[in-house]
Amino acid sequence: MNHVTTADNTALYVKDWGNGRPVILLSGWPLSSDSWDDQAMAIANAGYRAIAYDRRGFGRSTQPWAGYDYDTLADDLAAVIEATGSTDVVLVGFSMGGGEVARYMSRHGGKHVVKTALISSVVPFMLKTGDNPHGTEPSVFDDMAAAIGDDRASFFHSFFKDFFGVGLLTHPVSDDVVDWARSMAMQASLKATLACAQSFSSTDFRPDLPAFDVPTLIVHGTDDKTVPINASGRAAAAGIAQSRLVEYEGEPHGLFATAKERLTEDLLTFLRQ
Numbered sequence: 001m002n003h004v005t006t007a008d009n010t011a012l013y014v015k016d017w018g019n020g021r022p023v024i025l026l027s028g029w030p031l032s033s034d035s036w037d038d039q040a041m042a043i044a045n046a047g048y049r050a051i052a053y054d055r056r057g058f059g060r061s062t063q064p065w066a067g068y069d070y071d072t073l074a075d076d077l078a079a080v081i082e083a084t085g086s087t088d089v090v091l092v093g094f095s096m097g098g099g100e101v102a103r104y105m106s107r108h109g110g111k112h113v114v115k116t117a118l119i120s121s122v123v124p125f126m127l128k129t130g131d132n133p134h135g136t137e138p139s140v141f142d143d144m145a146a147a148i149g150d151d152r153a154s155f156f157h158s159f160f161k162d163f164f165g166v167g168l169l170t171h172p173v174s175d176d177v178v179d180w181a182r183s184m185a186m187q188a189s190l191k192a193t194l195a196c197a198q199s200f201s202s203t204d205f206r207p208d209l210p211a212f213d214v215p216t217l218i219v220h221g222t223d224d225k226t227v228p229i230n231a232s233g234r235a236a237a238a239g240i241a242q243s244r245l246v247e248y249e250g251e252p253h254g255l256f257a258t259a260k261e262r263l264t265e266d267l268l269t270f271l272r273q
Contacts, residue, residue, distance in 0.1 A: 002014060003061075004053070004079055004080050004083040004084070005079075005083075006056070006067075006075065006076050006079045007075065007079065008064065008066075008067060008072075010056045010061065010062050010064050010067065010076070011061060011062045012053045012054060012055075012056060012061045012076060012079070012080060013032075013033070013053060013054040013059055013060035013061045014033075014051065014052070014053040014054075014080060014083075014084070015033055015040065015050070015051065015052045015053070016049070016050075016051050016084060017040055017041070017043075017044040017049070017050045017051075018043070018044030018045070018047070018048055018049045018050055019047075019049055020047045020048040020049050021048050021049065021088050021089075021090065021271070022048070022049040022051055022084065022086040022087075022088070022089050022090070023043050023048050023049065023050050023051065023089075023090045023092060023271065024051045024052070024053075024077070024080065024081065024086065024089055024090070024091050024092065025039065025040060025043075025050065025051065025052040025092050025094075025097075026052075026053075026055075026077070026091070026092065026093040026094065026096075026097025026098075026100050026101065027052065027054070027055065027058075027094060027095075027096075027097055028094040028095025028096050028097055028120070029095060029096040029193075029196050029197060029200055030058065030156070030184070030185040030188050030193050030196070030197075031058070031181065031184045031185065032054045032055075032058050032059030032060070032184050032187060032188075033052035033053055033054050033059060034059070034184055035094070035181070035184065035256055036050075036052045036094070036256065038256065038257075038260050038264065039256060039260075039263065039264050039267060040052055042264045042267075042268065043267070043268070043271070046268055046271070048271060049086075051080070051084055051086065053080055055073065055076070055096075055097075055192075055196070056068070056072075056073070056076060056192065057188055057189050057191065057192020057193075057195075057196070058187065058188040058192055058196075059184070059187055059188070060187075063188075063189040063191070063192060065191060068191075068192060068195035068196050068198075068199055069199055069203075070099050070100065070103040070199055070203050071103065071107060073099075073100050073103065073199075074100055074103035074104040074107045074108065075107075075108075076100075077091075077100050077101075077104045078104065078108050078111070081111070081112055086112060087112045088112065088114050089112045089113050089114065090113075090114065090115040090116070090117070090270075090271060091104065091113055091115075091116045091117070092116075092117040092119065092267065093116075093117070093118055093119065093121055093123075094119045094120055094121070094255075094256065095119070095120050095121060095122060095200075095226070095227060095253065096122055096196060096199075096200040097121070098118040098119070098120075098121025098122055098123045098236075099121070099122050099123060099199070099200055099203060099205055101116050101118065101121075101123075102118075102123045102124070102205040102208040102209070102211070102212070103203075103205070103208060105208060105211040105212055105213075106207070106208040106210075106211035109211070110211060110212075110213060110214065113214060114214055115214050115215050115216070115217075115270065115271075116212060116214055116215075116216045116217075117216065117217040117218070117219070117267065117270060118216065118217070118218045118219070118233070118236055119219045119220075119255060119256070119263065120219070120220055120221065120224060120226075120227055120232075120233075120253050120254075120255055121218070121220070121227070121232060121233065121236065122200045122201075122203075122205075122227055122232060123205045123208075123209075123232065123236045124204070124205040124206045124208075124209055124232070124235050124236050124239055125203075125204045125205060125206055125231065125235070126200065126201050126202075126227065126231060126232070127141075127201060127202055127204075128231075132231065134228070134230040134231040134235070135231045136201070136228070136231070141197065141198075141201040141202075144197065145194055145197060145198070148190075148193060148194060148197070149190075149194070152186070152190065152193065153182070153186060156181075156182045156185045156186065157182060160178045160181045160182055160185075160254075161178065162225050162226060162252070162253070163181070163226050163252065163253045163254045164177065164178060164181070164252055164253070164254045164257060164258055165223065165225075165251070165252030165253075165254075165258060166178060172251075172252065172257075172258040173254070173257050173258055177257055181254070206239065209236070209239040209240055210241075212240040212241070212242070212243070213241070213242070214242060215242045215243075215244075215270075215273075216240050216242055216243040216244070217243070217244055217246070217266070217267075217270045218233050218236055218237050218240070218243050218244065218245045218246065219233070219245075219246045219248065219255065219263065219266060220232060220233030220234075220245070220246075220247060220248065221247075221248045221250070221251030221252050221253065221255055221258075221259070222247050222248065222249050222250060222251065223250050223251060223252055224251070224252055224253045225252065225253065226252070226253035227253060229247070233245060233247070246266060248262070
């Protein structure tokens with residue numbers, strides 16, 4: 001099965017590797033399931049079933065005009081769980097994908113889920129407001145949307161340097177990895193790219209946190225400039241009862257590449273516990 005069809009007839013491209021307890025990996029914006037390949041290989045080789053899919057509008061999934069709000073995205077996740085016959089599931093959400101995990105836990109009551117992991121996640125709330133002082137100024141997201149609309153390829157060229165922590169003196173990944181990520185981003189429709197940016201930047205997941213009633217691993221880099229840790233990883237750990245926060249000192253956002261071995265081992269340890 002290479003695709004799962006959702007309630008609104010969107011076809012989601014799905015990778016389904018290995019056998020055993022299912023581990024569903026949700027990618028970040030603006031990437032596809034390919035970003036999880038290293039971890040998915042290790043998970044499958046360790047005796048688990050690694051399932052990753054392209055979010056609607058991204059990668060090899062179809063590109064509908066609507067459905068980029070988190071309620072619909074959580075329903076898409078529910079469709080993947082049902083179509084793959086998954087039970088005793090571990091959900092792992094990276095960046096934007098953490099929001100899908102949170103909304104699934106509240107909207108679908110965490111059905112079939114036994115553990116969750118939030119990696120560099122946007123949960124619980126990215127936007128700076130009166131009651132969220134560590135959030136990001138709304139103007140940052142407005143400027144980002146304008147830059148994407150003006151020259152998307154150019155925007156992603158600089159975006160992924162911050163994403164992976166590439167600077168004048170720091171090169172945690174090769175230029176080829178940056179190019180690979182940009183090529184994934186450019187597979188998405190412009191509509192999906194802009195609409196999902198609006199969703200992850202403005203959705204408040206604080207009301208969803210009590211729905212996390214399973215053991216939850218939270219991993220976040222302390223030098224994450226894309227999703228700063230104070231408004232995300234640390235706040236999520238404070239609001240999720242059965243959570244454990246692991247901070248990667250000095251690491252940027254793209255941990256699946258910059259801290260590949262460490263993240264893989266931490267995920268496998270969490271799965272085995």
